[in-house]
Amino acid sequence: MRKLSLYPVGGKYGRYGGQFVPETLMAALSELEEAYERLREDPDFQKQLRYYLSEYAGRPTPLYYAENLTKKVGGAKIYLKREDLAHGGAHKINNTLGQALLAKSMGKRRVIAETGAGQHGVATAIACAALELKTEIYMGSEDMERQRLNVFRMRLLDAEVHRVESGSKTLKDSINEALRDWVTNVQTTYYLIGSVVGPHPYPVIVRDFQSVIGYELKEQITQKEGRLPDVLIACVGGGSNAMGTFYPFVDDKAVKMIGVEAAGCGIESGKHAASLYAGAEGVLHGMQTYVLQDEHGQIQTTHSISAGLDYPGVGPEHSFLKGIERAQYTVATDGEAVKAFLDLSKNEGIVPALEPSHALAYAVKIAQTMGRDQIIVVTLSGRGDKDVEVVAKYLGVKM
């Protein structure tokens, strides 16, 4: 059967995607596209990547049957794809190892990246330390405050962290700042984007590197259950763990795919980060996609308890999947995510990151409405150590 979207023609997924960037970057994007098209078919490159993913990052990650949670909820079987067990504590390493290898084979010695929660920054610093590349990370000052642990981790890993004070001082502004750096230093620098966002070919590169999640879980669930799951659920910030989960199943029409965005304090409050659910089409960070914006096209500031979901745009392939109704997108609030965070910790002994806690919250909700013979797979995109302080504060607990 034909893949719905194997490689985006002209950098587009339907009308989404594209390359809306300053002219200075156009040459760099075609250089990147050429390098990537060559390497994605290159057996040596793929072998190297597989080596690092298994020997260094600890793949494959387990697909764990969350039996206690399943029993407590009483409904569909809930499986967890344990990206929290990958090196660095999140799915981010799949992408950063791939792109760092790409940077290296392109002869770039300096790597820059943006980070929100700090998870992508940490994963970039890890991959670049392993592959001996110089790393500089842009991070909003607001995020540096709420994710102090990760700031120190990046510095331990020998990355330089630049404080971003412009705009809302969060993820979107650190992307702006990384793009400005790239425009200035494009001849020597590789921009390592952390999600399936940005101008083509980034969304396809990141999706391909993250697809290891979906391919592994497809094999694992087939082994354990002898069939494919009924529903896949993943959280959506920029959308990389979700895209990596969904992509290998796009042509398996019987498998429902659900992305969960951050509803923050509630959609009505206006304080959320639900671009697909509540945004409108627009152009941001080089791509045409769903964007949270006002009536004049100004990008809005977002809110989520999880820094990793706090982004006003979303990967263009998600906009496409929404448009053709191949995937559904819904939301979970801060409160619902925290409740799911507590439930999983208590019942399974797994402390999830707040980002996938949004996916868990929705999984629990629909598991109750499904039969015991049905199967849900939730991508547990990261572990929650980084969020312990934030959750304590939310609950009003003094540590």
Added chain:
Amino acid sequence: MREIEKTFQNLKKRNEGALIAYVAGGDPKPEYTPDIVEALIDGGADIIELGIPFSDPVADGPTIQAATVRALNAGTTPKMVLEMVSEVKDRHRVPITVLTYYNPVFRMGLEDFFKSASRCGVDGLVVPDLPIEEARDYKRVAEAYEIDTIFLAAPSTSTERLRKIVEHTSGFLYLVSVFGVTGTRKEVQELTVNLIRKALPFTTGKIPLAVGFGISKPEHVRTIITNEADGAIVGSRFVKIIEKNRENNDEMIEEIKKCAHELKKATIRNRSSE
């Protein structure tokens, strides 16, 4: 021939380059902008480039970012900036281009945007995050309203691309002088001069060539113009004057006028023919 090219042609006859002056519409407050633009014109600016402030200006350095924040905080909207053009156009014939990132245009809708722009007398549009590959519909609608679409070329642009961009651009070609974002710089780099030399064979006889990013002093302008470019674009320098005098309107206007005058003088080539 449309107004922008006519302006370049007249300047050429007088052996002058064009001074293209940029300010952010609505900075520091919307009601200031028409006076600021008039000061630029009084000082001698040949073409005005008025910015629509956008929340995420990735091609801009700190100076214009700050101007954008001031303008947005003062409630400036895209429609208001177009109205400012209309207000100036009631009194002056100087061509006015609008600089905007793509999202505000996209949000308003191409048809609505260009209809309003045309009604307000906008002569051309510069969209720094819209390369030619993404500009098909944009260009079609702009042509229908007879508004120039000014595209940019950069130091990294290959000669093959440059040829294509020259075919797409109208009004003039905007040559980005350096690797980087907007903002004043100490001097004109050798790279910039080489870039002008690289571009001229493609533009000469076809379309005027104007150079921007980092141009802020009369000697910069002179270097650009003596190297045969048709125009110099100055932005951050004016924005800094606005920033410094934002509490004192009269001084701001005087200083802008004086600055424009000095920069304009530098566009005048030797007058041996007179």
